[in-house]
Amino acid sequence: METFEVWIAAICTLAIFSFLIKENPFYRLFEHIFLGLAIGFTVSKTWIDVLKPKWWDPMIAGFQGVTPYGWLWVFALLGGLLWYFQYSKRYHWLSRIVIGFTIGAGAGMTFKGVFVVMMPQITSSFKPLNSFNNIFFVITLLCVLSYFFFSFQYKFRPIKKVSELGRILLMISFGAFFGNTVMTRFAVFIDRIQFLLREWLKIGG
């Protein structure tokens, strides 16, 4: 990175870190700059990389007679515009056409995906009890599943104990999740500190 870029990046980083002391105008200013930049970048990138080459150019080529059916892309625009009828009380029903289409396509893909993703996991949970890991896995699976039986009361004491064990095992897994959360949060922080020390202040390395 050029020196100027490094300085800009360092000031931005310090502005965001200033929130650790307290909420301040310096932090808020840079927060708004980031938001504006991110939205502006996404809009321009979407137009340059996606809409222009894949929709606008073929449509214009169609209208100019360069391609025979390119003009049909105009219907994509009309379909997309139907979303905006959500803001109209009178013509709200028009937006339901495109919402229904989106939900239908999404549900179809999800339905297909669920089977493909879930079935291998269900079959892989049937493990032979020939190692400590497998035995521990099966015990955990049964205990946790028993915890999620909500249809009847736990009057039989052993079942109640198994479900309690399931709850403890779930808590251990939540602890692992939280440990990983700490790891990610610190990784992001360490990366910024590394940038400030190495590239901005030129310390170490």
Place this chain on the structure above:
Amino acid sequence: MVIFRERYGTEMRKFLVILGKIDRRLIYLLVVIAVVLPFIVKIHFPIFISRETNGVYTIIEQCPEDKIILLDCTWDAGNRGENWPQTEAVMEHLMRKGTKFAIMSRIPQGTGFGREVAQKVAKKYKKEYGIDWCNFGYLPGEAAMIQALARDIEGVVKKDIKGTPIDSIPVMKDIEDIHDIYMVCAIAYWPSEDWLRFVQGVYGTYIGFCSSAIVSSAMYPFLDSKQLCGLLVGVRGAAEYERLLNIKELGTELIVPQSMVHLLIVILIILANIGFWAERREKKIISK
């Protein structure tokens, strides 16, 4: 022991109670020290290679010459700390081995980061854009795009990020659909499970994930069911991968402060719990 308890018991109890009420600013200071120290003083921790990291490495090693690897670089500045070292380590492996690859991204910001890392590593190995790798750019459409890409790459990616038609890029010669891609390596904060749904589940293509540590717990079941061939978990995954490659880059550098800060957190949790129990005991003594 009894004399000690009588003489110092009250002071000790008060001290233990304070442990549970450490000022947050002091904790911030300790964290900063734990993070900054390894960048100034050289500290080394041993790195052990996990099964999941080895999985990604092994599949890339086995990649035949006539196939390519697809890198889905869907990450941005928000998770640069984890995904940059992962991307760098994987690209280092690909370029060192001479395996050809293509980069794509499902978010607009990802294309630039992928390109930046590739250019950095390419300089080291003197690799050339178009011959050794190419960049598809930003591909929106999520599940629908992934399904279409698997069937016909040229149908989805007409031009690369530089505007060159995909069929005239040397690296894409004879690469038509998912059967010509040996492995998809999804590098993201939360890699898309659509790769498993619509590529691994349908075509049996190897899928490797390089995720942030925060979501890695949700990815382990996919490893167990062999839907994922490997997984790089946060900075730890990147450091382990660098160890496999016998190099010391960003992952190896960042894992030391990471370990230091984890150690500090463990110590602080223990101290806070001692403080909590001491305070409870103190309240009991006062109430008696």
